Amino acid sequence: MGLNLLSICRRGLHTSPARLQVIQGVAPTKRICIVGAGPAGFYAAQLLLKQLSDCVVDVVEKLPVPFGLVRFGVAPDHPEVKNVINTFTKTAEHPRLRYFGNVSLGTDVSLKELRERYHAVLLTYGADQDRELELENEQQGNVISARKFVAWYNGLPGAENLNPDLNGRDVTIVGQGNVAVDVARMLLSPLDALRVTDTTEYALEALSRSQVERVHLVGRRGPLQAAFTIKELREMLKLPNVDTRWRTDDFSGVDSLVEKLQRPRKRLTELMLKSLKEQGRASGAAGSKQFLPIFLRAPKAINLGEMEFSVTKLQEDYAVATDNTERLPSDLILRSIGYKSSCVDSDINFDTRRGRVHNTEGRVLKDTEKIDPGLYVAGWLGTGPTGVILTTMSGAFAVAKSICDDIAANVLDTSCAKPGYDAADKRVVTWDGWKRIDQFESEAGKAKGKPREKIVSIQEMLKVAGV
Template sequence: MSFAKNLVYSRLKLLNKYSRSVNTSAIRLQNVQQVTTGKRICIVGAGPAGFYAAQYLLKQLSDCTVDIVEKLPVPFGLVRFGVAPDHPEVKNVINTFTKTAENPRLRFFGNVSLGQDISLQELRQRYHAVLLTYGADQDRELQLQNEQEQHVISARKFVAWYNGLPGAEQLQPDLSGRDVTIVGQGNVAVDVARVLLSPIDKLKITDTTEYALEALARSQVQRVHLVGRRGPLQAAFTIKELREMLKLPNVTTNWRSSDFTGIAEQLEQLQRPRRRLTELMLKSLSEQSTRSSTAAAGRQFLPVFLRAPKAISAKEMEFAVTQLREGVAVATDATECLPADLILRSIGYKSSCADAGINFDPQRGHVRHEQGRVLKDGEEKSVEPGLYVAGWLASGPTGVILTTMNGAFAVAKTICDDITAKAFDTASTKPGFEVGSQRIVSWDGWLRIDQQECEAGKSKGKPREKIVDIEHMLTIAGV
């Protein structure tokens, strides 16, 4: 080895040793900033879609670097802030995402908001390709009068409240009443019902935020209605979630037998997952008559089918009785009122348009695209070269994490295919994200936040105690 090469090697070795020994976000960012060659791809959003796409791209493109830009100081999106705290096994995907983040060709930039700290146009100038995966952060509404009253809140916000999304600690839901009515019958709705009805000792060993645990310990909620406009055969919750509800200690599930008229006769026509779910509902229904009156006096989970929201008042909610016609719920003139000290709306999410440069469909609440390729403005089906979308921002809020993984892999493959086909320029040099005066949280910064949360949780017998104050996060991260 020549003297010059030996000198360079020695300096690089010394720099790497110094970078590992000094634990600051700034040094970590300066170190990875030196990667300037190859294809540069930016992913906006550090949730499941973003990390799965990064995993695929890093595996398939040996000469690419991937930067993940996230508006929060912390990664993992809905895995951190959406998955129910009593489902720790679902959060194990964080281990996979962490392994991806440790790839030397990946950089994490937390506390960077698209449309505020950096524009889409700037990102496209700095990268060969940009993939948008920032998810769905808005609620679909019932479009009813009085929907903005204090006792009507979204299930999304309630989930964010007990999961520690920064800002959600201000929600302060009123749990002093006996009756909660949840409008919607998806897994999110069932998660919320389970948290409301679970024994507090069961939740204390999860990463439910401390302020939520205190409020749930004081809760006077005894009955939770779970209301859907269609029938049992169209219920959106899955068998796993229903089993958990049926097994909750000191909670009785009461079905309405009239909702199941003619259902047993249709079992043989159903596909296996739907048949198994329906069989479980019918089995639970058949066991109701054998329960003691003492059990019925405790906490109750009350699924109600064939009811469509009609009106909201102070202590109750009015529903129109519906009939199914070719799978569509049609309202009749008949109505029913259900008691509702608190109303939780759980009828779906929608995305927001983070940047004016995004071809966004406000009606459908997602980015206009063709197989993950973002379309140009107008009616034409022509695409924006090098601009892609995946996850709920592309599909709407459907499916589970496995669905998101498959979708993200598919779009990442499309990016690889387009690079091979030279659908956009990858030969020019792109600078990537450059850290200026912004307070950027690197992956090392996140690891410091993670360590502090885990230590705080350990003293309380919990996996972690999430930090909800962004300024506190930034201080811990060292920025």
């Protein structure tokens, strides 16, 4: 094992003598592999390295670059949310962590191989598929997922060719979560405000030619069930030259329920009611754009240039369709009704209906009830796409603690040494390679007055990383 690691080091995969010394220690080393370099993966690594002084954590990531949804999912005009990258970087530079970018589970390495080479494997590769509306004509060109649209303006490799049609006046977003509001804000924001963010250059160019004037944000339930948070709504209400127009009928009886709501929901509802009350006093300036939240509407049909919705009513918080319908002009339709994960390896016990891995509190199940020792899952791959980064952090910490507990209880046999991932003859991007990409992007962005200009081509990333 020592000679193999030394040869890897000489190939440039490890430049830190401290790392090599730790990894080649005389005592048997507990080896843990984390598949996925997003928030769940890094938070889990952070706790494992803190709790287990004799462990080595290897992070295997499909893309050459780390950080997952923090890099590719967070809105460009929310740079403060990306500050968590500083914490992840500190974890990544720990002498007992190794980063292997450009390594795909199920293609470059199998789950079986990883389990043979590590004492424990933690799957955290996220959710990369969309839930669909399941309507006729959904596959036509003017219907795309909000996830893909976000990936497009955030520079996810492969998304640069999306080419959303922004030539029409009306965009309808189906869904009312924070992602849906992010997309609405990107479509309605002044271009100058986006030019100083890390929005990709090709997206800025497309948005500069956009003819979009109205964005409908449609949900099947009422204002009291809206999934967006107060921060996102407040930002929308403050957008210059954007007139937010609520429908008075959607808020029938809502004001009488405000005092009974829990604080976060109460504050959000009060803000909506305040905005509703003020909207009649002064309409938007001539030529201003419109943000149009619409409640109690369920998708029914997609037609040429429009979308048809069933009017719904609430029964114990559930939306039930009535016989009444409404048509909205829809030159472009963006669905934002949730994500689901993919099964990338046939050995993963995957719940295809729910789009996540079968598990109990992060321990992967071998069958319907029996735990598969040594295999774990965290993040959206285990829970489904719920919560924000803080939710992911709490969940990842809990699963990492379960790994520590299982090692302490000898549920996992760590008495025999394990070799770890063999990167020989593979085009692997190390952390040093990522730092070269990071520096290149930062310098390219600086020349344009932006935090960074992301590389969107994987081949270009590999070239810059020196692989």
